Amino acid sequence: MENFEYSIPTRILFGKGTEEQAGKLIREYGFRKVLLHYGGGSVVRSGLLDRVRESLRAEGIEFAELGGVQANPVLGMVRRGIQMCLEEKAELILAVGGGSVIDSAKAIGDGAGNPDTDVWKYFLKEAVPQKAVPVAVILTLAASGSEMSDSAVITNEENGLKRGFGSPFHRPLFALCNPELTFSVSRFQTGCGTVDIMMHTLERYFGWTKDSSVTDRLAEGLLKAVIEAGRKADQNPEDYEARAALMWAGSLSHNGLTGLGRAYMMQVHQLEHELSGMYPRIAHGAGLSALFCSWARFVCPAAPERFAQYGQRVWDVEMNVENPMETALAGIQATEEYFRSLNMPISLEELEVEPERFEEMAEKCTNFGARTLPGIRELGKEEMLEIYRMAYPRR
Amino acid sequence: MENFEYSIPTRILFGKGTEEQAGKLIREYGFRKVLLHYGGGSVVRSGLLDRVRESLRAEGIEFAELGGVQANPVLGMVRRGIQMCLEEKAELILAVGGGSVIDSAKAIGDGAGNPDTDVWKYFLKEAVPQKAVPVAVILTLAASGSEMSDSAVITNEENGLKRGFGSPFHRPLFALCNPELTFSVSRFQTGCGTVDIMMHTLERYFGWTKDSSVTDRLAEGLLKAVIEAGRKADQNPEDYEARAALMWAGSLSHNGLTGLGRAYMMQVHQLEHELSGMYPRIAHGAGLSALFCSWARFVCPAAPERFAQYGQRVWDVEMNVENPMETALAGIQATEEYFRSLNMPISLEELEVEPERFEEMAEKCTNFGARTLPGIRELGKEEMLEIYRMAYPRR
Numbered sequence: 001m002e003n004f005e006y007s008i009p010t011r012i013l014f015g016k017g018t019e020e021q022a023g024k025l026i027r028e029y030g031f032r033k034v035l036l037h038y039g040g041g042s043v044v045r046s047g048l049l050d051r052v053r054e055s056l057r058a059e060g061i062e063f064a065e066l067g068g069v070q071a072n073p074v075l076g077m078v079r080r081g082i083q084m085c086l087e088e089k090a091e092l093i094l095a096v097g098g099g100s101v102i103d104s105a106k107a108i109g110d111g112a113g114n115p116d117t118d119v120w121k122y123f124l125k126e127a128v129p130q131k132a133v134p135v136a137v138i139l140t141l142a143a144s145g146s147e148m149s150d151s152a153v154i155t156n157e158e159n160g161l162k163r164g165f166g167s168p169f170h171r172p173l174f175a176l177c178n179p180e181l182t183f184s185v186s187r188f189q190t191g192c193g194t195v196d197i198m199m200h201t202l203e204r205y206f207g208w209t210k211d212s213s214v215t216d217r218l219a220e221g222l223l224k225a226v227i228e229a230g231r232k233a234d235q236n237p238e239d240y241e242a243r244a245a246l247m248w249a250g251s252l253s254h255n256g257l258t259g260l261g262r263a264y265m266m267q268v269h270q271l272e273h274e275l276s277g278m279y280p281r282i283a284h285g286a287g288l289s290a291l292f293c294s295w296a297r298f299v300c301p302a303a304p305e306r307f308a309q310y311g312q313r314v315w316d317v318e319m320n321v322e323n324p325m326e327t328a329l330a331g332i333q334a335t336e337e338y339f340r341s342l343n344m345p346i347s348l349e350e351l352e353v354e355p356e357r358f359e360e361m362a363e364k365c366t367n368f369g370a371r372t373l374p375g376i377r378e379l380g381k382e383e384m385l386e387i388y389r390m391a392y393p394r395r
Numbered sequence: 396m397e398n399f400e401y402s403i404p405t406r407i408l409f410g411k412g413t414e415e416q417a418g419k420l421i422r423e424y425g426f427r428k429v430l431l432h433y434g435g436g437s438v439v440r441s442g443l444l445d446r447v448r449e450s451l452r453a454e455g456i457e458f459a460e461l462g463g464v465q466a467n468p469v470l471g472m473v474r475r476g477i478q479m480c481l482e483e484k485a486e487l488i489l490a491v492g493g494g495s496v497i498d499s500a501k502a503i504g505d506g507a508g509n510p511d512t513d514v515w516k517y518f519l520k521e522a523v524p525q526k527a528v529p530v531a532v533i534l535t536l537a538a539s540g541s542e543m544s545d546s547a548v549i550t551n552e553e554n555g556l557k558r559g560f561g562s563p564f565h566r567p568l569f570a571l572c573n574p575e576l577t578f579s580v581s582r583f584q585t586g587c588g589t590v591d592i593m594m595h596t597l598e599r600y601f602g603w604t605k606d607s608s609v610t611d612r613l614a615e616g617l618l619k620a621v622i623e624a625g626r627k628a629d630q631n632p633e634d635y636e637a638r639a640a641l642m643w644a645g646s647l648s649h650n651g652l653t654g655l656g657r658a659y660m661m662q663v664h665q666l667e668h669e670l671s672g673m674y675p676r677i678a679h680g681a682g683l684s685a686l687f688c689s690w691a692r693f694v695c696p697a698a699p700e701r702f703a704q705y706g707q708r709v710w711d712v713e714m715n716v717e718n719p720m721e722t723a724l725a726g727i728q729a730t731e732e733y734f735r736s737l738n739m740p741i742s743l744e745e746l747e748v749e750p751e752r753f754e755e756m757a758e759k760c761t762n763f764g765a766r767t768l769p770g771i772r773e774l775g776k777e778e779m780l781e782i783y784r785m786a787y788p789r790r
Contacts, residue, residue, distance in 0.1 A: 018398065217616030248396075
């Protein structure tokens with residue numbers, strides 16, 4: 001086990017009706033001016049946004065609004081948000097939505113807290129924010145875990161670069177998590193969320209530290225719960241327990257818990273960022289689903305025992321002690337079949353990605369030759385290209 | 396799943412050498428005067444205490460000292476600590492030790508933060524602290540989880556009443572957790588710690604909420620990791636990975652995580668508190684070990700499926716779908732054999748408890764007729780007596 005620091009101060013209010021407490025909580029924290037940040041569509045149609053406005057007004061909290069965040073949130077919107085935050089002197093950004101809205105809010109918080117620094121510099125890792133305007137969340141999608149994580153990912157629409165960074169200031173102050181708000185999430189988006197949640201745990205699980213028994217067991221247990229809940233929510237979108245399991249597992253999967261004491265680099269996420277950075281129509285979870293099993297088959301020979309443990313403990317594959325590679329591959333196969341059962345893509349061809357652009361994607365993923373990705377197997381440009389190619393053909 | 400609130404702000408620095416950072420961290424937080432609180436024996440002999448003093452001096456932090464905390468910490472010591480805290484104007488209490496020292500420090504913090512209220516009133520639940528002097532921890536024992544929990548348990552030595560209560564102010568500000576500091580823990584204390592850690596998760600697991608798939612899976616995974624690590628640490632006290640697993644599992648098992656979304660009442664802990672309250676020579680973990688399986692056999696007929704799930708998932712007992720009671724009892728039996736393998740007592744006779752005092756213990760456990768304990772099966776005085784009697788004979 002590696003040394004680690006655990007510090008997750010985000011306060012979670014989880015369960016039915018928790019979103020109703022937004023105004024009251026914000027007042028208790030002493031904030032008077034808020035930027036209300038959201039996407040569009042469902043939060044408007046469902047009446048949630050009206051209820052949030054009402055909750056703020058009831059407590060005498062002033063607010064400005066910035067809606068219209070899209071999936072794969074963009075820098076242009078972040079810049080508008082920063083400007084509004086400064087003009088309105090907002091003390092808190094209240095994100096109502098899923099990961100895209102929350103990440104956009106975090107980036108706005110970074111920028112508004114440090115008006116003299118161009119916010120994109122943080123994403124390029126050319127600067128580190130020393131403070132930020134805090135973010136609170138009303139969660140409407142179980143997927144990104146951004147409601148409890150320290151990370152934020154933004155796409156620069158001018159050059160298609162999708163970049164993320166972690167900061168303690170990115171942990172939301174509080175998050176109100178009512179699983180009922182996800183009853184209306186489409187089958188496709190539910191599948192994307194399930195894959196994303198699993199991937200946050202899997203990417204940590206397939207790091208390169210050997211001993212981490214507590215973290216391993218927590219990760220395996222979480223995966224088993226998500227697999228079961230993902231299936232149930234796919235079949236019955238209003239299954240409260242399944243929606244609740246996905247929502248809470250989503251928060252736990254990316255807050256750090258499932259990687260404590262482990263060294264890891266989220267390689268599949270890095271490969272996927274180039275995909276949805278270049279093709280913003282590709283949902284993050286769908287991109288991960290199309291890449292993961294090819295990535296796993298590529299790196300697996302470097303750590304067959306680890307993948308065999310995964311197959312055995314998570315998918316109940318019988319362990320082949322003589323030939324752990326067999327158990328390992330069976331576990332990867334079971335994952336692929338599961339993703340397919342949720343109607344998720346398992347190849348890049350299904351996503352209509354153009355193979356002639358793989359070169360450019362790999363080039364961007366190395367930050368134009370500036371980095372390789374450490375891992376069970378280190379990935380340079382050639383290895384990245386190989387994984388993109390392996391992931392292409394429809395199965 | 397029940398609605399829940401998650402709020403665990405304690406910052407953990409986990410791993411080798413973390414205790415060296417005490418002085419530096421305390422200075423970063425801005426504290427200048429500290430009450431250094433500890434037990435005796437091993438922290439002195441090992442030189443740890445000297446290293447802590449040095450770490451404080453190196454950062455120019457003033458400190459007063461109060462050592463001598465015993466297992467099952469007592470109110471008298473707490474009162475002395477409160478007086479010292481007030482006299483010395485201590486801004487932080489630094490607990491160096493295990494659960495007894497940490498709990499004593501928390502109670503001192505409650506009292507010193509509210510000098511106009513008698514601290515025992517909080518334990519009798521006649522008052523609620525509105526503030527407290529904060530506590531930080533250098534952990535030397537994997538057991539209580541007090542380094543991250545909101546609870547504190549103190550014995551009033553004047554009447555033998557052992558009482559605990561939870562408060563958000565009881566969450567330590569930070570805890571430095573170096574598993575190497577537990578290498579010297581005796582085989583007996585390691586067994587007590589392993590049982591205590593398991594019990595913190597088991598008591599939540601055997602609450603009465605039916606659906607909580609994520610929490611269930613986390614609990615089951617944690618238990619599996621603890622069972623394995625407890626065995627390894629018993630056989631090789633200097634197995635770093637085993638000691639690290641026990642230490643981190645100890646913190647997670649009582650910080651709330653393994654009970655989120657579940658309704659529960661820690662019945663075995665309540666039964667045990669009367670035991671070690673009346674016989675302070677009995678270690679808490681040993682008392683739990685002697686009581687748990689009898690308690691489980693007593694309440695099991697009210698929820699055989701739950702106990703069967705435990706047997707299957709934690710102990711790999713084959714599920715008997717026709718007769719889950721069989722699987723349930725096999726799981727309890729496996730637990731008992733495991734406790735025995737760690738040289739832990741599995742009967743009250745081994746602990747030389749006098750059966751003629753069961754009546755008094757049960758009476759105290761009902762707070763003299765003022766309460767019953769809700770659970771899978773509600774426990775009144777008669778049921779408590781029955782469990783004490785079942786737990787008596789040596790097996």
